[in-house]
Amino acid sequence: MNETFLPKIPIGHWADLLIQFITDHFEGFFGYIASGIQSFVDSLVWIFALMTPIVFILICVAIAFWRRGIGVALFTLIGLVLIYDLGYWAHAMQTFALVLTSVVLSILIGFPLGILAGINKTFHRIMTPILDFMQTMPSFVYLIPAIFLFGTGMPPGVVATIVFAMPPTIRMTGLGIRQVPSDLIEASDAFGSTTWQKLFKVQIPIAAPTVMAGVNQSIMLSLSMVVVASLVGAPGLGADVYLAVTSLRTDIGVEAGLAIVIIAIMLDRISQNTRNKKTGES
Amino acid sequence: MKKLEVKQATKIFGKSPKRGLELLKKGLSKQAIKEKTDLNVGVAGATFNVESNEIFVIMGLSGSGKSTLVRLLNRLINPTSGTILIDGEDITRMNAEQLRTVRRKKISMVFQGFALFPHRTVLDNTLFGLEIQGVDKEERKERARQALIRVGLKGYEDSFPDQLSGGMQQRVGLARALASDTDILLMDEAFSALDPLIRKEMQDQLLDLQSDMQKTIVFITHDLDEALRIGDRIALMKDGQIVQIGSPEDILMNPANEYVEHFVEDVDLSKVITAGHIMTRAEAMTCDRGARVALQLMNDNGISSIFAVDRNKKLLGVVDADDAAAASKSGTPLREIVQEVKPVQVDTHLSDLFEDISKSTIPLAVVDEQGRLRGLVRRAAIIHALAGNTAFTKAEEVQNV
Ligand SMILES: Nc1ncnc2c1ncn2[C@@H]1O[C@H](COP(=O)(O)OP(=O)(O)OP(=O)(O)O)[C@@H](O)[C@H]1O
Ligand SMILES: [Mg+2]
Numbered sequence: 001m002n003e004t005f006l007p008k009i010p011i012g013h014w015a016d017l018l019i020q021f022i023t024d025h026f027e028g029f030f031g032y033i034a035s036g037i038q039s040f041v042d043s044l045v046w047i048f049a050l051m052t053p054i055v056f057i058l059i060c061v062a063i064a065f066w067r068r069g070i071g072v073a074l075f076t077l078i079g080l081v082l083i084y085d086l087g088y089w090a091h092a093m094q095t096f097a098l099v100l101t102s103v104v105l106s107i108l109i110g111f112p113l114g115i116l117a118g119i120n121k122t123f124h125r126i127m128t129p130i131l132d133f134m135q136t137m138p139s140f141v142y143l144i145p146a147i148f149l150f151g152t153g154m155p156p157g158v159v160a161t162i163v164f165a166m167p168p169t170i171r172m173t174g175l176g177i178r179q180v181p182s183d184l185i186e187a188s189d190a191f192g193s194t195t196w197q198k199l200f201k202v203q204i205p206i207a208a209p210t211v212m213a214g215v216n217q218s219i220m221l222s223l224s225m226v227v228v229a230s231l232v233g234a235p236g237l238g239a240d241v242y243l244a245v246t247s248l249r250t251d252i253g254v255e256a257g258l259a260i261v262i263i264a265i266m267l268d269r270i271s272q273n274t275r276n277k278k279t280g281e282s
Numbered sequence: 283m284k285k286l287e288v289k290q291a292t293k294i295f296g297k298s299p300k301r302g303l304e305l306l307k308k309g310l311s312k313q314a315i316k317e318k319t320d321l322n323v324g325v326a327g328a329t330f331n332v333e334s335n336e337i338f339v340i341m342g343l344s345g346s347g348k349s350t351l352v353r354l355l356n357r358l359i360n361p362t363s364g365t366i367l368i369d370g371e372d373i374t375r376m377n378a379e380q381l382r383t384v385r386r387k388k389i390s391m392v393f394q395g396f397a398l399f400p401h402r403t404v405l406d407n408t409l410f411g412l413e414i415q416g417v418d419k420e421e422r423k424e425r426a427r428q429a430l431i432r433v434g435l436k437g438y439e440d441s442f443p444d445q446l447s448g449g450m451q452q453r454v455g456l457a458r459a460l461a462s463d464t465d466i467l468l469m470d471e472a473f474s475a476l477d478p479l480i481r482k483e484m485q486d487q488l489l490d491l492q493s494d495m496q497k498t499i500v501f502i503t504h505d506l507d508e509a510l511r512i513g514d515r516i517a518l519m520k521d522g523q524i525v526q527i528g529s530p531e532d533i534l535m536n537p538a539n540e541y542v543e544h545f546v547e548d549v550d551l552s553k554v555i556t557a558g559h560i561m562t563r564a565e566a567m568t569c570d571r572g573a574r575v576a577l578q579l580m581n582d583n584g585i586s587s588i589f590a591v592d593r594n595k596k597l598l599g600v601v602d603a604d605d606a607a608a609a610s611k612s613g614t615p616l617r618e619i620v621q622e623v624k625p626v627q628v629d630t631h632l633s634d635l636f637e638d639i640s641k642s643t644i645p646l647a648v649v650d651e652q653g654r655l656r657g658l659v660r661r662a663a664i665i666h667a668l669a670g671n672t673a674f675t676k677a678e679e680v681q682n683v
Contacts, residue, residue: 186358187397191411191462192386201413205401 019145034155037101041154044097053084056093064270072269079262088237088259095226095236095263098154102161102222107215110166114173114214115199118207124174131167139164139225143232157225157234165221172214176207209273216271223264237263284370285466285498286332291354291364293347296321299362312521324350326522327364334465337492337499339509341545342519348502349394351519352468355500356389357381368466386415390459394470394502396451398443404430404454405439411462422461429461430454432487448475453484460491469501473508485512506546510534510554518542531559550633551668557635558628560667561648561657566591569598569617573609576601576616587644590620595654597647599623625649628656632664639664 023030048056057080065073083092117124142163146156180203188202204211226238237256244253294302302321305314312323325347332338340348353359354366357373366373368388373381390411398407405426406413412422430436433453443451452475459467473481489512492499503509509516510530517527518541526538534554537543566589567576580588580603590598599620609619625647626635638646645658 181397183393183395183397184399186353187391187393187399187410190356190358190385190391190393191414191458192382192384193414194382197414201410202399206399208401 019148023148030149033159034150037105037150037155037158038153041094041097041101041158044100045093048093048096053080053089057081057084060266064266067270068272072266075269076266079266083259083262086255086259088240088256091235091237091240091256092259092263095238095260098157098161098226098229098234098236098238099219099222099263099267102158102165102225103215103219105158105162106166106169106218106222109162110169110214110218111173111211114170114211115177115204117170117174118177118203119199124178127170127174131171134163135167139228140231143228147232152233154234156232157229160232161222161225161229164225165218168217168221169211169214172217173207173211176210176214177203179210180206212271212273216268216273219267219271220264223260223267226260283334284331285334285336285368286355286500287365287367287370288328288330288355289365289367291328291351291366292326292362293324293350293354293359294321294362295324303363323347323522324359325354325361328354328524330517330524330527332498332500333514334498335492335496336514337488337501337512339513339516340500340502340519341504341506341509341516344504346519347522348519349470350522352391352470352500352502355466355468356385356391358391386411386462386464388464389466389468390462390464391468392452392455392459392470392472394472394474396443396448396455396475398451398454398458400443402442403439404435404441404443404446407443407454408457408461410458415462425463426457426461429457432460432491433457433484449477449480452476456484463495465496465498467497467499469499471502471504474504481508488512506549507553510549518545530554552633552636553631555632555667556628557626557630557632557646557648557659558656560632560663561628561659562663564589564645564647564655564658566595566597566655567601568593569620571616573601573606573614573616573619576606577603577610580606589623589647589655589658590616591655594652597623597625597649597653597655600644600647623647625653625655626659627651632667635659635664 051059057077060080061073061077064076083089113127117127139160142160143156146160150156150159184202184206185198188198193201226234226236227241228238230236230238230242237260240252240256241260243249244251244256292303292306293299294306296302297320299321301319302315302323305318305321306323306326310318312326315321315323328351330338340351342348350359354361355368357366357376361374364374368384371384373384376384399410402410405423408429409417409422409426412425417425427436427439430439433456435450435453435457438446438450443454446454452472456469456472459469473484476484485508488499488501491497501509501512513530515527515529516533517524518533518538519525520541526533526542528536533542534546534549534551537546565579565583565585567579569590569592576588580586586603587600590601592598599622601616601620605619605621606616608614609616623642623644624638626638626649628648628650635646639659639661645660647655648657648659650656
């Protein structure tokens with residue numbers, strides 16, 4: 001390849017330089033973010049520990065019952081008890097904290113961006129290729145700048161997870177806003193709504209089911225990132241799987257993997273759309 | 283008083299619509315412009331006024347630009363050119379803030395496709411306009427409940443729109459517009475989803491509403507019978523243009539062109555034409571005259587009976603020629619030979635005249651609300667009118683003899 005007459009464009013080198021530049025000049029800033037993320041995750045883990053497994057399980061079962069009914073509640077109960085029984089409780093809580101933090105931040109950043117993309121065509125046009133890039137770039141690649149900017153451990157894991165998991169929330173929020181029927185927008189305008197009134201009283205409520213579908217996808221993607229995040233030292237079930245792979249331990253691999261699957265199904269069902277609950281259809 | 287003044291309002295859809303204005307000025311039709319360019323003429327040069335407290339009906343075939351025109355009136359669609367004045371203020375020059383105020387306080391709309399908010403209950407849909415205006419929570423609920431009662435939806439406050447039938451949803455749309463209590467109501471095919479019975483009821487309600495709440499209503503419909511029933515004036519649209527504006531009678535009797543004629547040809551004339559339309563001048567006399575005078579009058583006019591009225595032209599009855607001859611011999615006062623007749627009202631439809639005229643041997647007397655004689659209807663005139671011969675006479679004032 002080196003003999004081609006076209007000189008190699010140094011994209012990799014530029015990326016290097018960019019990260020170098022950012023680390024040199026904004027190290028403090030990223031340091032703050034890193035410690036912010038770290039303490040958020042830590043306090044979640046601390047709260048989960050304080051709750052004791054019993055309370056934690058009961059709360060999850062209650063939420064599952066409220067959202068989806070007896071079936072999912074039963075699954076949650078059996079699944080969580082199994083994780084406890086297998087001895088992965090502490091690691092499961094770390095994974096939980098990692099996923100929760102990533103999802104909360106994804107929504108916090110992604111929802112407003114999605115709304116903007118839904119309202120503003122230009123922003124939507126700029127955003128789409130960026131989101132495509134974020135989702136198709138192999139997720140491992142995010143780890144490298146994440147290490148440079150945030151060190152090792154939980155923070156780079158969370159950041160890499162956010163970058164990978166946030167796009168569906170942005171996309172689906174934008175989609176939901178754009179899909180609000182035009183006659184409802186007209187009706188809202190005809191009665192003299194301001195832009196904000198229209199947004200909060202009409203567009204967001206009507207887009208809500210679609211937004212929730214996006215959040216659900218984001219949650220699933222976060223979970224799919226836990227093993228990748230463990231490569232930069234994020235603790236939890238992902239680290240167990242990683243260990244199992246490197247030391248060829250089938251038993252640990254299956255158990256930790258199963259625990260991840262249980263958490264994934266539970267979170268998926270709980271966060272799934274329960275539209276029309278009010279009107280009695282589903 | 284003029285509530286709405288629309289001058290040369292034009293809306294052209296597509297890129298660089300100004301180009302279309304040029305073409306319209308050159309006299310090109312909507313079709314010609316569409317073939318030549320990618321522009322779609324929605325409304326072309328609409329000019330009309332709507333008076334305060336009037337029901338102004340806009341009619342036309344599908345795609346003729348009715349919805350576009352009505353959306354220009356509250357600027358849901360910005361006109362390509364032309365001005366639209368509400369209470370003398372040009373809304374096409376208003377900024378967003380001013381426009382919002384107009385939409386909140388002066389003009390509300392009922393949509394063709396209902397446009398109800400699926401996530402809100404019927405009550406919350408109805409109070410939407412008031413909520414936007416920041417009306418106090420209890421007050422807006424109360425006013426919304428009143429509006430729902432008006433449209434006959436009491437008891438459905440907590441339902442969601444998708445739990446209601448199409449007709450009920452349409453009434454929620456109406457209630458939502460009524461709750462804001464604006465002077466002007468824009469109604470885009472607001473009754474199209476209602477069954478005939480409720481539809482008639484709603485039309486009556488609309489007429490009541492307009493008279494006791496002093497509403498100005500712009501009403502769009504496909505249905506000529508509906509237009510004739512509720513419209514004070516009717517505008518007929520074709521290809522974005524208004525081809526005729528006039529009272530229901532004008533439209534029916536003097537169609538401006540073939541299009542209008544075609545539009546109105548299927549109308550059941552007997553339900554549109556009233557006794558007032560086809561009545562002719564009635565010979566009448568006051569009772570204090572003698573029987574001899576009565577005979578003389580009948581002779582002069584070649585008729586065999588004459589209506590008797592009091593000094594205020596109030597109809598008393600009819601005097602027969604034979605009776606009058608006998609009375610003039612015996613000297614009986616005229617008053618004693620007056621026979622009672624059953625008069626019809628000026629606004630009685632032809633369809634309701636058939637029975638009376640078939641029973642009666644003499645022409646029907648037509649009276650106004652005060653019972654004053656306004657004219658008479660002959661059998662021939664009814665047949666004439668039903669045959670589609672519309673060139674009938676307007677009754678002159680009945681002269682006292
Ligand atoms: N948003 C739009 N973009 C482009 N063209 C439009 C738009 N809205 C309406 N038109 C065009 O304008 C014309 C008038 O449409 P409009 O909806 O006003 O008709 P209408 O008389 O209300 O018909 P209907 O009785 O079917 O409701 C049509 O040719 C239509 O294609
Ligand atoms: Mg229409």
